[in-house]
Amino acid sequence: MRHASSRTLPGMSKEAEIFQGFLRKNGLKFTPERVIILRLVFETHEHFDAEELFMAVRRAGERVSKATIYRTLDILVESGLVRRHTFDDRQARYEHIFGHKYHEHLHCLSCHRIFEFTHEDLDRIQASVCERYKFTPASRSFFISGYCSRCSPPPLPHPET
Amino acid sequence: MRHASSRTLPGMSKEAEIFQGFLRKNGLKFTPERVIILRLVFETHEHFDAEELFMAVRRAGERVSKATIYRTLDILVESGLVRRHTFDDRQARYEHIFGHKYHEHLHCLSCHRIFEFTHEDLDRIQASVCERYKFTPASRSFFISGYCSRCSPPPLPHPET
DNA sequence: ATCGTTGCAAAATGTTTGCACAGGG
DNA sequence: CCCTGTGCAAACATTTTGCAACGAT
Numbered sequence: 001m002r003h004a005s006s007r008t009l010p011g012m013s014k015e016a017e018i019f020q021g022f023l024r025k026n027g028l029k030f031t032p033e034r035v036i037i038l039r040l041v042f043e044t045h046e047h048f049d050a051e052e053l054f055m056a057v058r059r060a061g062e063r064v065s066k067a068t069i070y071r072t073l074d075i076l077v078e079s080g081l082v083r084r085h086t087f088d089d090r091q092a093r094y095e096h097i098f099g100h101k102y103h104e105h106l107h108c109l110s111c112h113r114i115f116e117f118t119h120e121d122l123d124r125i126q127a128s129v130c131e132r133y134k135f136t137p138a139s140r141s142f143f144i145s146g147y148c149s150r151c152s153p154p155p156l157p158h159p160e161t
Numbered sequence: 162m163r164h165a166s167s168r169t170l171p172g173m174s175k176e177a178e179i180f181q182g183f184l185r186k187n188g189l190k191f192t193p194e195r196v197i198i199l200r201l202v203f204e205t206h207e208h209f210d211a212e213e214l215f216m217a218v219r220r221a222g223e224r225v226s227k228a229t230i231y232r233t234l235d236i237l238v239e240s241g242l243v244r245r246h247t248f249d250d251r252q253a254r255y256e257h258i259f260g261h262k263y264h265e266h267l268h269c270l271s272c273h274r275i276f277e278f279t280h281e282d283l284d285r286i287q288a289s290v291c292e293r294y295k296f297t298p299a300s301r302s303f304f305i306s307g308y309c310s311r312c313s314p315p316p317l318p319h320p321e322t
Numbered sequence: 323a324t325c326g327t328t329g330c331a332a333a334a335t336g337t338t339t340g341c342a343c344a345g346g347g
Numbered sequence: 348c349c350c351t352g353t354g355c356a357a358a359c360a361t362t363t364t365g366c367a368a369c370g371a372t
Binding site for chain 4: 027028029031033034063064065066067068071
């Protein structure tokens, strides 16, 4: 029982169909390890890194090596189902994006939480910049680092002293 | 001849004055190594990484260890004279920012060149997002990855076949 | 004497790779 | 067979750290 059937199963999630299609198109296989990873990536509604995914796999009672985690994340990014971020200089972080609106990020330098936002003008700005530079965009990353409301309460209107 | 005078020299560049002020304010010293690094960082008008700065130091006939390069870059980033970027998952890249207009980046995935742009609406967008989330911004990073005009010529108006 | 700074080498971190073996088409 | 996939361990690249020595105050 190493490799899963290559036929599409009826109860398959939309992202699994997309992933399977991408794999097939590139002559790659829809293996049990890749299925496990896909499932856990789409069960996680946070940003995660490779190590966290590795631990989620173990927590789920499955076994997939770190090497396969990294190799599969690369494929998922290529397929467009997952986005990779490098918010600071530490390790890469990932999030699944299928079924989500495209969004930008706020990154709290104190508690390291990540908040998402959208702004309607950004697509227009990206398009106009790319036009100006004759640049063909593949992806963008807009994030603001700073301090969230919990970590940095706004200054009082009339500071004492 | 290890440590430089702590008095401000008359012919000192503006960035050196700022750096010295920052160091003094934090009980740190304006050492010859830091002076060398500061000079080379401000002589470089490209984005660079720690290794490139290390080689620039040797090329200049000076000797500063890698450890000191890293430690000093951290201080320069803290002082606000230098910006650190992690465009992709490779190593951190730096650029001096004193005396430059704030700008965003285009990053060519093929030739890895970096182009700079500004857009007048971005400050306003950042302010409105931060207001909405009660977020105190420290810095932002907006970059678009894709293919520059040289690496990806626009498709012909009437593609043959 | 104290305290921050340095260079060196070792350690730590995060990621990639070589390899031998497995298994489906 | 042939090809891709896997786990493991080793390799790798970048960055950080422990430590002894050093110099300015």
